[in-house]
Amino acid sequence: MSKTADPVRILGIVGSPRKGNTDLLVREALKSAEAVGNVETELMPIAGLKIHPCVACFRCFDEKTGTRACPSFEDDMEKVYPKLARSDGIxxxxxxxxxxxxxxxxxxxxxxxxxxxxxxxxxxxxxxxKVGGAIAVGYNRNGGQETSIQMIHSYFLVHDMIVVGSGPAETPGCYYGGGAVTHPKRSKVLDAVAGDELGIRSAKGLGEKVARVALMIKKSNREK
Ligand SMILES: Cc1cc2nc3c(=O)[nH]c(=O)nc-3n(C[C@H](O)[C@H](O)[C@H](O)COP(=O)(O)O)c2cc1C
Structure with missing residues (x-):
């Protein structure tokens, strides 16, 4: 998407098997991150990626085997690893x-x-x-958005990342990040979440917060 000199890079991972509501929310978050300025974004849908489950071989704890990060499988993770490595926010x-x-x-x-x-x-x-922010969307209002976000936050913390939510402005109650709802009767509507105004705002707030904190960290690293 947009480019400027020495930007921070934010990767948006869409964890849905289809191009639908999750994709829409991540796009909103990334647009809002770009609006901060000096931010470059990349959308990465996982739909269509061929990824073998981890088999706990722990060969990645030994010396690197060849050029691959995962010595056991040669699959689409080869494209994902460098994207993660070069991002400042995820x-x-x-x-x-x-x-x-x-x-x-x-x-x-x-x-x-x-x-x-x-x-x-x-x-x-x-x-x-790296800065991490989470978004979840369900068809029920209290369908597990926060428990899903919590799983993603745990993942960030295990990797020693810096977890942020949707920020204080314009997003009352969206403490944990982007949380949105469609409706059980609209489960086949790929943009049903567009009708959840607060959900969209929570995704936008999250994108902005990830961008602002990533910029702060980059600036402080430059000054060291
Ligand atoms: C297997 C499956 C399980 C689901 N479980 C829940 C659930 O526990 N709570 C909920 O609110 N929605 C649940 N949903 C609905 C999806 O979260 C919802 O349709 C969401 O908008 C899909 O996002 P997408 O359009 O990006 O695919 C489930 C959907 C599927 C296919």
């Missing part, structure tokens, strides 16, 4: 599936074991101090 979004994130998203997150601090892949500790 927004992870999921539809609520049974009160939590989608299986597809969990599979991707588990395969980031080569980034944990014990890994010897070249990526070890590589997500530390």
């Amino acid at each position: 927004i992870i979004a999921s539809p609520v599936y049974f009160g939590g994130i989608t299986g597809q998203l969990k599979t991707l997150l588990d395969r980031t074991e080569p980034f944990v601090r014990y890994a010897r892949t070249g990526y070890g500790g590589g997500l530390s101090n």
Whole structure:
């Protein structure tokens, strides 16, 4: 999307198997991040990516095998690892599936074991101090948006990332990030969430907050 000199980079991961409501919310968050200025964004839908589940071989804790971060599988994670590594902020979004994130998203997150601090892949500790924000959308108003967001926050904390919510302005009660609702009768409507005005604002607030904190961190690193 937009480019300026020495920008912060924000990656938006869409954890839905379809291009629908989650995708719409991440786009809103990224637009709002770009509006802060000096921010470059990339949208990464996981739909269509072929990702094998982690098998706990722990070979990524040994020396790097060849050029791959995950010595066991050569799949679409090869495209994901460098995107994660070069980002300053990461927004992870999921539809609520049974009160939590989608299986597809969990599979991707588990395969980031080569980034944990014990890994010897070249990526070890590589997500530390990046800024993380979460978004969840369900068809029920209290369908598990916050429990899904909490799962994503746990993921960020395990990677020693800095977790932010939607910020204080214009988003009353959206403490945890982007939380939105469609409707059970509109489960096939791919943009049903557009009618959830507060949900859209919470995603926008999150995008802005991730951008502002990522810029602060980049500035303080430059001054060191
Ligand atoms: C397998 C499955 C489980 C779901 N479980 C929940 C749930 O627990 N709570 C909820 O509010 N919505 C649930 N939903 C609805 C989705 O979260 C909702 O349709 C969401 O908008 C989908 O996002 P998308 O349009 O980006 O795919 C479920 C949908 C599916 C397919």
